[in-house]
Amino acid sequence: MTDSHTLPPRQLFAGHLVDIEHRRIFDAEITVSGDTITDIRPTDPLPHDAPYLLPGFTDAHIHIESSMMTPCNFARVAVRHGVVNAVCDPHEITNVLGVKGIDFMIDNARHSRFNFYFGLPSCVPSSSLETAGAAIDAAQTRELIRRDDLHFLAEMMNYPGVLFNDSEVMGKIAAAREAGKPVDGHAPGVMGEELQRYAAAGISTDHECSTPEEARQRIACGMKVIVREGSAARNFDALCPIIGESPHEVMLCSDDKHPDDLLRGHIDALVRRGVERGIGVWEMLQAACTTPQQHYRLPSSLLRKGDRATFIAVDNLRDLNITTTVIDGCVVYTREQGVIEQALTPGTPSTECPNHFEARPITEADLSTPLTDGRVKVIVAFDGELYTRCEELPVERLTSPEIQKIMVYNRYGNGRPQVGFIKGFHLSHGAIGATIAHDSHNIVAIGASDSDMVAMVNALIAARGGVGVTSEGRAEVLPLPIAGLMSQESAEEIARRYGRLDALAKQLGCTMQSPFITMAFMALPVIPELKITDKGLVDVLKFDFTELVSR
């Protein structure tokens, strides 16, 4: 998405042209006039070390917010990996800021030549068991989905609502369908007859599959499967065979991806990995380039005459090292020069940091839990998993070194922290905290001492959002002043500071591989079994609040 800027008048690009549709490669010279491919001419054989030209990659489902970067900064990393399109669901910032969050993302993205395709979040808030910063109902959805800059209805995660024919949910879906815009799904584990009904409601994708059988059932129902490989959920290896079987029904996505991971690789890394696992490169390119363009009806950029002049050059189809990225006729990256800043980001995005942060500092008294007897429900967290188990322990066992306090505190208004107990993080001292806590992004903290938890929470409040670690009363915070989710800093800077916090958390004794990611899901009351929100402890299986102490 970009404003009109002066484009070079006419350019020629020569190479081995990769025609995914016909599965052929031919030597050609491409004429680009403005932002369009105006001619493709076969040439005499080029040297074998000439570049291979192919359509750029599409990330078919991503919450840019999880990168902690602005869209403009995200693009600066993506183009190095040959990614030129991102199908974006601004679900996180919208749960904090409502439509103002969507508009911030779109406005920032407008200053980058990278192609962002935003959808309208369908689940704001995600549930009634927590306090979000905004709400969008079916009536507003009907208005908003008509906007030209919102291309689909995003991630309908309320699948019970679909199956039980909830009028709000069905109203949102109907609005999207009437506007002629696709509806994205999210239905982990839904199978058989229920899945058929979910698909029949008009939901055409799912990126939550984790087994080949789930994926095959979705494809049989006419849905497309978006194979996800993010920083938290990683389904690529398990779903690899599906890409080989049905490349026209499969896309690739990262969903949630941290800056350090993004710097290492993006969709390009998945194409390579597929080939490692025996999937044909044509099938991988179909899923990485063609299927998402067609499914989301993106402006055609498939290296045909008349297409947008958006493509990449690679050294060869095995190593897939990106040598050039071209978007809308502009070279935005070359291996030699790196990102070409004035081409990729011709505008000057605002440095404004919209936020929604009302919480007031807390004291140790706010965290006190005067328990005397009974059995206490403890959240048991597991490394690399989003689900938890509930374990009931006698009060006297809470002083065990394997149990810490967890706290969630409404950041949008008045209220008091909700306090529970958690096992699995193994903090021996200090505390960790963040304002990234799916999906309402209240303040979450886990700590070995009340004083460190208080210092942590108050430091996050002072920064108006962030991620942090506190040890012996001293807090270190990576500030995320945009909605408490994102920073104006570059990927490298965020990765550096985030990496430092990760190391500090491990110095506290934390044994989780990704402590902040796992913590961020402890407040999400839609994944079983025991979670905690700003409103209280939630028994997810009953979809209701529960008492901390069993009487």
Added chain:
Amino acid sequence: MTDSHTLPPRQLFAGHLVDIEHRRIFDAEITVSGDTITDIRPTDPLPHDAPYLLPGFTDAHIHIESSMMTPCNFARVAVRHGVVNAVCDPHEITNVLGVKGIDFMIDNARHSRFNFYFGLPSCVPSSSLETAGAAIDAAQTRELIRRDDLHFLAEMMNYPGVLFNDSEVMGKIAAAREAGKPVDGHAPGVMGEELQRYAAAGISTDHECSTPEEARQRIACGMKVIVREGSAARNFDALCPIIGESPHEVMLCSDDKHPDDLLRGHIDALVRRGVERGIGVWEMLQAACTTPQQHYRLPSSLLRKGDRATFIAVDNLRDLNITTTVIDGCVVYTREQGVIEQALTPGTPSTECPNHFEARPITEADLSTPLTDGRVKVIVAFDGELYTRCEELPVERLTSPEIQKIMVYNRYGNGRPQVGFIKGFHLSHGAIGATIAHDSHNIVAIGASDSDMVAMVNALIAARGGVGVTSEGRAEVLPLPIAGLMSQESAEEIARRYGRLDALAKQLGCTMQSPFITMAFMALPVIPELKITDKGLVDVLKFDFTELVSR
């Protein structure tokens, strides 16, 4: 090929099994009893970093002699690259030693567990325009082709003989067909109706194609195409698309490959390169593993129950790093341990060096060319090409620094060196020489001074064969005491010494990229235009001798 040795009783190998026939990969445990796969059992999912098990690679056409190594030493390099079978034509040594040369190769190969499949050379000698060390006629062919250790009739390069129905040529082909053994071809540039007649004669392969059109015509005639990538002729890049189109009709070979090249990569490198160029990995594996086993009816080693336990393990199908090579149930190579010598070479091959070398030392008088007037025919050689052009120059121009003397000297008996002039090597001083000179392997030398040429030739005679460089009267020779073609040394040692000679030749001013390879073809009178043999200067287009001086 191997004598019976004690085999381990029963072994299990687990990995992602690559089933090329059905284009699927499944996790399995392979039971090997003795040299046979006795069971294949699907397992629970293995970790993604488990090895991929696939059939080993086959080099479908090679003259081992060009590696300058014995078969046993060749195998020590091949197995590192996952090559387990080689379809061998002992054409070079047979032109020197006759059947004794074939027997030497087979006897040496018998001491290695590597699978060598030898054919009977069809063209000994290659032509009547030079003196070879031996001759095998149709009657002898009829006897020899019945031998159990000769599996096919090799490389029928006398394609004019086939097209003109030469009785000797047709007799050899008929003998092979009656013995039920395939006949390999060699028909560069033969097209259309002539090609149909060549194929109809019963010739079923060609490894001399250099264009896709040649390859497609051969496949249309029912022949198989062996895509060649050797040290001299390199056709892989041009023929790549054919592998994608017709993997069941295509095999891969190296034909002639030097030790330094072999150390860098073999058939494994071609599979990688194919994937780089957009050919599917399944098509590459079909050509590298399956098609040659089927065409040459090799003992089946395709990872099926009942097959020979000959297979390889690789890290993944993109990087294709060979982690283990198993031949007939024995682990002969692992990435950690390298070649497992007692498993790969259980026998002790003879250190005998059979040879055929009668030439006596020469003097400067033997090279004198008392030319006074007229125009002299000069051989014009080109870097990387086997053909030459003829240029006629006035006698006085022969002293130009761009022209050197070339000499070919019969090594099999009495005779005198034949002397000509050559352009393209640019030696400013010294001489280079070798007893590798296709196809009769007489002594060839090129020099800037007669004294250096004499020193070169006499040093090669003293060594009873080799490759060498002489500068200021001092000769350095890599001795090749086996038939003047091969050494008992290892690949590394030959590569080191050959590399040194190559550098020395360049210090003499030689501008050819591979001086010895190009020189070796200056004596081959079947590739146009002007060549020189031990019998004299040859006008290849007239297939007859010609005078040095035009009168």
